[in-house]
Amino acid sequence: MSFHAVRSLIQERAPKLILILCHQNADPDALCAAYVFSSLLRRIIPNTRIEVASPEGISKLSEALSDLLPIRVLTELPEVPADVIVMLDTNTVKQLGPWERFVKRSTAPLIVIDHHASHPETERMASIIICDENASSTCEIIHRFFDELGIRPSREEAQALFLGIAFDTKHFVLANSETFKAAAALVEAGVDAQKILSRLSLPTSLPERIARLKACRRMQLMRIDDWLIAFSKVSSFQASAARALVGMGAHLAMVGGQKGDSLQISIRSDPEFHRETGFHLGRDLAKPLGEFFHGMGGGHSTAAGVNGTGDYESAVKRAIRIIREKLGKKGPPSD
Numbered sequence: 001m002s003f004h005a006v007r008s009l010i011q012e013r014a015p016k017l018i019l020i021l022c023h024q025n026a027d028p029d030a031l032c033a034a035y036v037f038s039s040l041l042r043r044i045i046p047n048t049r050i051e052v053a054s055p056e057g058i059s060k061l062s063e064a065l066s067d068l069l070p071i072r073v074l075t076e077l078p079e080v081p082a083d084v085i086v087m088l089d090t091n092t093v094k095q096l097g098p099w100e101r102f103v104k105r106s107t108a109p110l111i112v113i114d115h116h117a118s119h120p121e122t123e124r125m126a127s128i129i130i131c132d133e134n135a136s137s138t139c140e141i142i143h144r145f146f147d148e149l150g151i152r153p154s155r156e157e158a159q160a161l162f163l164g165i166a167f168d169t170k171h172f173v174l175a176n177s178e179t180f181k182a183a184a185a186l187v188e189a190g191v192d193a194q195k196i197l198s199r200l201s202l203p204t205s206l207p208e209r210i211a212r213l214k215a216c217r218r219m220q221l222m223r224i225d226d227w228l229i230a231f232s233k234v235s236s237f238q239a240s241a242a243r244a245l246v247g248m249g250a251h252l253a254m255v256g257g258q259k260g261d262s263l264q265i266s267i268r269s270d271p272e273f274h275r276e277t278g279f280h281l282g283r284d285l286a287k288p289l290g291e292f293f294h295g296m297g298g299g300h301s302t303a304a305g306v307n308g309t310g311d312y313e314s315a316v317k318r319a320i321r322i323i324r325e326k327l328g329k330k331g332p333p334s335d
């Protein structure tokens with residue numbers, strides 16, 4: 001599927017309102033993709049109303065980039081129904097939180113553009129899916145649309161695409177050759193790489209530092225073969241805490257948070273673990289955990305998340321079982 005399919009669908013439908021949705025707490029990749037995709041659509045259908053929306057708002061870092069992203073982001077759904085819905089950087093409707101039901105009920109065609117492993121439920125719902133797991137970011141996919149159309153992004157568009165790509169690749173650490181080609185083209189289009197990269201780091205807040213340190217203190221460590229698996233629990237900043245545990249030496253870290261019955265889990269692994277074992281966090285761990293806890297899970301090979309109903313302790317037990325099974329029960333587990 002390519003951008004031409006998107007263009008045909010939109011031209012056929014002649015929509016009055018196109019609604020572009022980002023996941024909850026929209027990160028720079030989602031938001032930059034939304035900005036550039038909406039401005040690309042404006043070139044094709046200049047008189048159509050296009051709105052960008054993110055349930056419950058965008059991330060702190062995304063907010064800090066607002067001077068580079070001249071768009072309004074709605075945190076409430078528009079008062080009139082959308083004729084076409086676009087979901088960006090979002091592989092399951094669950095990531096839309098309170099808007100999940102709205103998207104499920106809507107009869108408007110759904111277009112999904114994403115770089116996460118696509119979810120069967122999303123595949124059933126979508127009219128068009130442009131999903132490439134090899135792309136570093138949704139922004140890298142959006143950048144390809146310019147090539148397909150034979151047009152160049154403006155400096156503002158190029159800056160936004162560069163931001164999204166740099167963010168999702170952790171400053172190009174996770175980039176592949178295609179990513180670098182895209183980055184080179186964007187620099188060619190006027191991006192000052194150093195200046196843009198400096199915009200991607202925010203000082204770590206005190207609550208986040210505390211969460212990371214608490215996660216270390218509460219950590220349970222286990223060893224399966226030569227792999228070190230860390231589990232911990234904090235009430236917020238689970239993703240940051242999981243990253244911290246991997247940074248300290250865990251091959252895989254799973255950090256959960258529980259509010260009442262609802263369970264939120266972030267999982268991270270280091271690239272070596274994925275390379276050597278083929279263990280894909282999104283597919284092999286987050287997805288089955290999400291199903292087990294009556295919620296949803298998914299993500300990338302080395303970063304994934306789960307939302308569900310249940311308690312943290314049973315999630316850890318379940319996760320250990322899944323990891324052991326997948327790693328082939330090669331060696332005796334130990335503390």
Ligand SMILES: [Mn+2]
Binds near residue numbers: 029030089115138168
């Ligand atoms: Mn992304």
